[in-house]
Amino acid sequence: xxxxxxxxxxxxxxxxxxxxxxxxxxxxxxxxxxxxxxxxxxxxxxxxxxxxxxxxxxxxxxxxxxxxxxxxxxxxxxxxxxxxxxxxxxxxxxxxxxxxxxxxxxxxxxxxxxxxxxxxxxxxxxxxxxxxxxxxxxxxxxxxxxxxxxxxxxxxxxxxxxxxxxxxxxxxxxxxxxxxxxxxxxxxxxxxxxxxxxxxxxxxxxxxxxxxxxxxxxxxxxxxxxxxxxxxxxxxxxxxxxxxxxxxxxxxxxxxxxxxxxxxxxxxxxxxxxxxxxxxxxxxxxxxxxxxxxxxxxxxxxxxxxxxxxxxxxxxxxxxxxxxxxxxxxxxxxxxxxxx
Amino acid sequence: xxxxxxxxxxxxxxxxxxxxxxxxxxxxxxxxxxxxxxxxxxxxxxxxxxxxxxxxxxxxxxxxxxxxxxxxxxxxxxxxxxxxxxxxxxxxxxxxxxxxxxxxxxxxxxxxxxxxxxxxxxxxxxxxxxxxxxxxxxxxxxxxxxxxxxxxxxxxxxxxxxxxxxxxxxxxxxxxxxxxxxxxxxxxxxxxxxxxxxxxxxxxxxxxxxxxxxxxxxxxxxxxxxxxxxxxxxxxxxxxxxxxxxxxxxxxxxxxxxxxxxxxxxxxxxxxxxxxxxxxxxxxxxxxxxxxxxxxxxxxxxxxxxxxxxxxxxxxxxxxxxxxxxxxxxxxxxxxxxxx
Numbered sequence: 001x002x003x004x005x006x007x008x009x010x011x012x013x014x015x016x017x018x019x020x021x022x023x024x025x026x027x028x029x030x031x032x033x034x035x036x037x038x039x040x041x042x043x044x045x046x047x048x049x050x051x052x053x054x055x056x057x058x059x060x061x062x063x064x065x066x067x068x069x070x071x072x073x074x075x076x077x078x079x080x081x082x083x084x085x086x087x088x089x090x091x092x093x094x095x096x097x098x099x100x101x102x103x104x105x106x107x108x109x110x111x112x113x114x115x116x117x118x119x120x121x122x123x124x125x126x127x128x129x130x131x132x133x134x135x136x137x138x139x140x141x142x143x144x145x146x147x148x149x150x151x152x153x154x155x156x157x158x159x160x161x162x163x164x165x166x167x168x169x170x171x172x173x174x175x176x177x178x179x180x181x182x183x184x185x186x187x188x189x190x191x192x193x194x195x196x197x198x199x200x201x202x203x204x205x206x207x208x209x210x211x212x213x214x215x216x217x218x219x220x221x222x223x224x225x226x227x228x229x230x231x232x233x234x235x236x237x238x239x240x241x242x243x244x245x246x247x248x249x250x251x252x253x254x255x256x257x258x259x260x261x262x263x264x265x266x267x268x269x270x271x272x273x274x275x276x277x278x279x280x281x282x283x284x285x286x287x288x289x290x291x292x293x294x295x296x297x298x299x300x301x302x303x304x305x306x307x308x309x310x311x312x313x314x315x316x317x318x319x320x321x322x323x324x325x326x327x328x329x330x331x332x333x334x335x336x337x338x339x340x
Numbered sequence: 341x342x343x344x345x346x347x348x349x350x351x352x353x354x355x356x357x358x359x360x361x362x363x364x365x366x367x368x369x370x371x372x373x374x375x376x377x378x379x380x381x382x383x384x385x386x387x388x389x390x391x392x393x394x395x396x397x398x399x400x401x402x403x404x405x406x407x408x409x410x411x412x413x414x415x416x417x418x419x420x421x422x423x424x425x426x427x428x429x430x431x432x433x434x435x436x437x438x439x440x441x442x443x444x445x446x447x448x449x450x451x452x453x454x455x456x457x458x459x460x461x462x463x464x465x466x467x468x469x470x471x472x473x474x475x476x477x478x479x480x481x482x483x484x485x486x487x488x489x490x491x492x493x494x495x496x497x498x499x500x501x502x503x504x505x506x507x508x509x510x511x512x513x514x515x516x517x518x519x520x521x522x523x524x525x526x527x528x529x530x531x532x533x534x535x536x537x538x539x540x541x542x543x544x545x546x547x548x549x550x551x552x553x554x555x556x557x558x559x560x561x562x563x564x565x566x567x568x569x570x571x572x573x574x575x576x577x578x579x580x581x582x583x584x585x586x587x588x589x590x591x592x593x594x595x596x597x598x599x600x601x602x603x604x605x606x607x608x609x610x611x612x613x614x615x616x617x618x619x620x621x622x623x624x625x626x627x628x629x630x631x632x633x634x635x636x637x638x639x640x641x642x643x644x645x646x647x648x649x650x651x652x653x654x655x656x657x658x659x660x661x662x663x664x665x666x667x668x669x670x671x672x673x674x675x676x677x678x679x680x
Contacts, residue, residue: 018463120520128559129559129560139559139562139563153620172555172556172559172563173555173560173563173564174553174554174555174558174563174564174565174566175515175519175553175554175555175564176519176564177563177564179515179516179519209566213514213515214514214515214612215511215512215513215514215515215610215612216512216614218514219468219469219479219512220469222479222512223479223512223513223514223517224513224514224515224516224517225512225514245564251612251615252611252612252615252618252619253619255616255619255620256619256620259620270555271555271592272555272591272592272613273612273616275555275591275592276592276593276595276616276617277589277616277617277620279592279593279595279596280595280596280599280617280620280621281620322534
């Protein structure tokens with residue numbers, strides 16, 4: 001296997017969900033091993049559980065550290081944390097202990113990234129609430145990642161499907177708090193980050209639409225002046241810097257236009273604005289990217305699917321897409337860094 | 341024709357748009373004349389324009405007042421206001437004069453309703469901005485209707501498609517103002533009005549979902565406490581009064597569930613929450629109802645379609661649905677009033 005392929009740490013997700021099963025299916029299929037040098041980070045018992053649930057197997061080999069990994073062999077290297085005993089964590093039931101453990105496991109993968117040993121992290125679904133209840137007191141995993149990486153400036157979750165990247169200025173905050181977080185700096189950061197990520201994903205000049213905040217984009221000031229006083233001037237400044245952004249557009253039609261192919265990305269002002277549109281469009285078949293941190297994280301947009309755990313019917317498609325995207329983004333970053 | 345059919349005033353909409361054309365097509369087809377006693381209110385020149393644009397004709401007869409209307413004849417009674425000369429108002433171009441005139445025309449229809457002479461009003465598309473610029477200084481036509489009817493309490497625009505009725509607690513206000521308008525009274529009013537309208541439309545026990553305000557319905561208080569302190573207690577009180585309401589549900593999945601058939605209605609907290617979902621679902625093929633006023637108003641959800649005016653290609657389907665719905669709602673209200 002090429003030694004130039006990016007190294008991606010793969011975490012099988014919360015073991016009470018479908019993560020272990022789809023991880024096993026993906027690795028047994030083997031396609032992703034051609035796109036990245038994969039190292040499993042987690043508990044070997046969780047990996048064995050996944051194979052059993054999926055009715056598949058793939059070769060793996062425990063390693064003590066990344067230095068021992070040999071990607072020329074067929075066996076997937078596995079760093080066994082020995083921390084998660086699935087026998088204690090019944091499938092299909094949310095568990096704060098399991099939430100704590102998946103947080104610990106992700107933290108171990110992040111340590112590898114901080115040490116420069118992996119180029120990206122892909123993780124199978126987790127349960128935000130279980131993680132919070134288990135002691136990882138963050139509104140979402142993205143905020144936990146930022147904290148562990150010591151990242152203090154802007155970053156964002158992005159939702160990717162069919163080459164469209166949906167992003168937002170604010171995230172997991174109350175709507176009132178989100179309104180207070182929308183300003184020139186946060187809007188600029190959001191648009192700039194989308195542009196950076198899309199260029200890294202291979203777009204030459206990403207077409208970025210910016211959503212308005214108020215109904216009908218404020219209807220020329222009838223229903224709010226944020227568009228006139230804040231959003232349009234900010235979009236204009238960003239455009240002047242060479243980014244192919246436009247807007248603000250009324251939020252209730254911009255997604256219709258984007259899904260019809262007019263834009264590569266829509267930057268929403270707040271969580272539900274984007275999520276209502278993307279969930280209706282089926283973005284849960286897609287990939288969620290934590291963008292803006294030093295390490296790229298990708299995960300399937302769907303959840304732990306407690307209702308089908310252990311039945312062998314869960315499909316690995318979104319996890320495969322997540323891993324492929326992490327590999328592509330990591331590879332392109334290395335290439336651009338080498339050119340710089 | 342039955343003298344028990346409801347009397348519906350029909351306004352052909354802004355004459356610079358497709359309203360006259362689809363009005364002519366609908367009346368030439370004739371199906372709606374079997375569901376209601378229709379009286380055209382407007383300028384005869386606009387009706388003639390519509391016939392010419394559509395390439396159809398239908399019989400009409402000018403009347404001086406409703407008392408002269410004879411619905412046993414084939415000719416559609418027409419009250420000619422003589423106020424709108426389409427020769428002065430080029431098709432396909434927004435015009436504040438045309439906006440003023442469509443407002444005047446609707447006001448004349450509302451006078452008939454106030455006098456108890458018509459049971460409902462259906463109007464072809466208008467242009468909100470043109471009306472505002474023409475001197476009807478309301479955020480939307482619904483607010484103008486309420487003003488002219490002297491209505492001061494809650495009312496709402498509803499969007500109807502395929503037997504689903506989408507409503508909202510707040511409307512054409514800035515998002516910040518909308519947040520300040522969401523309280524126990526407005527939520528209760530919105531749910532109660534949906535229940536009333538759906539019962540009138542024939543639902544025995546309408547299944548009403550109430551959307552949350554914050555991301556993930558506040559995630560148990562992590563991202564806002566409106567759901568815990570306000571929305572859930574209010575929904576519970578409404579349920580206790582015998583209305584089949586439930587929620588609050590996360591806004592980004594409740595529309596997916598409703599469109600799959602789980603609910604007859606979703607009550608959004610604010611404009612874009614509902615409109616993002618309904619526009620993606622194609623509710624512009626549906627009907628917009630002004631609900632909660634003494635008079636029922638219906639209109640196609642689509643707009644004036646300036647890009648296709650005068651080409652003869654505009655389709656009357658949504659206008660037909662609007663008129664049929666106005667007739668049904670008016671008829672059922674009379675029936676319920678007679679029973680009471």
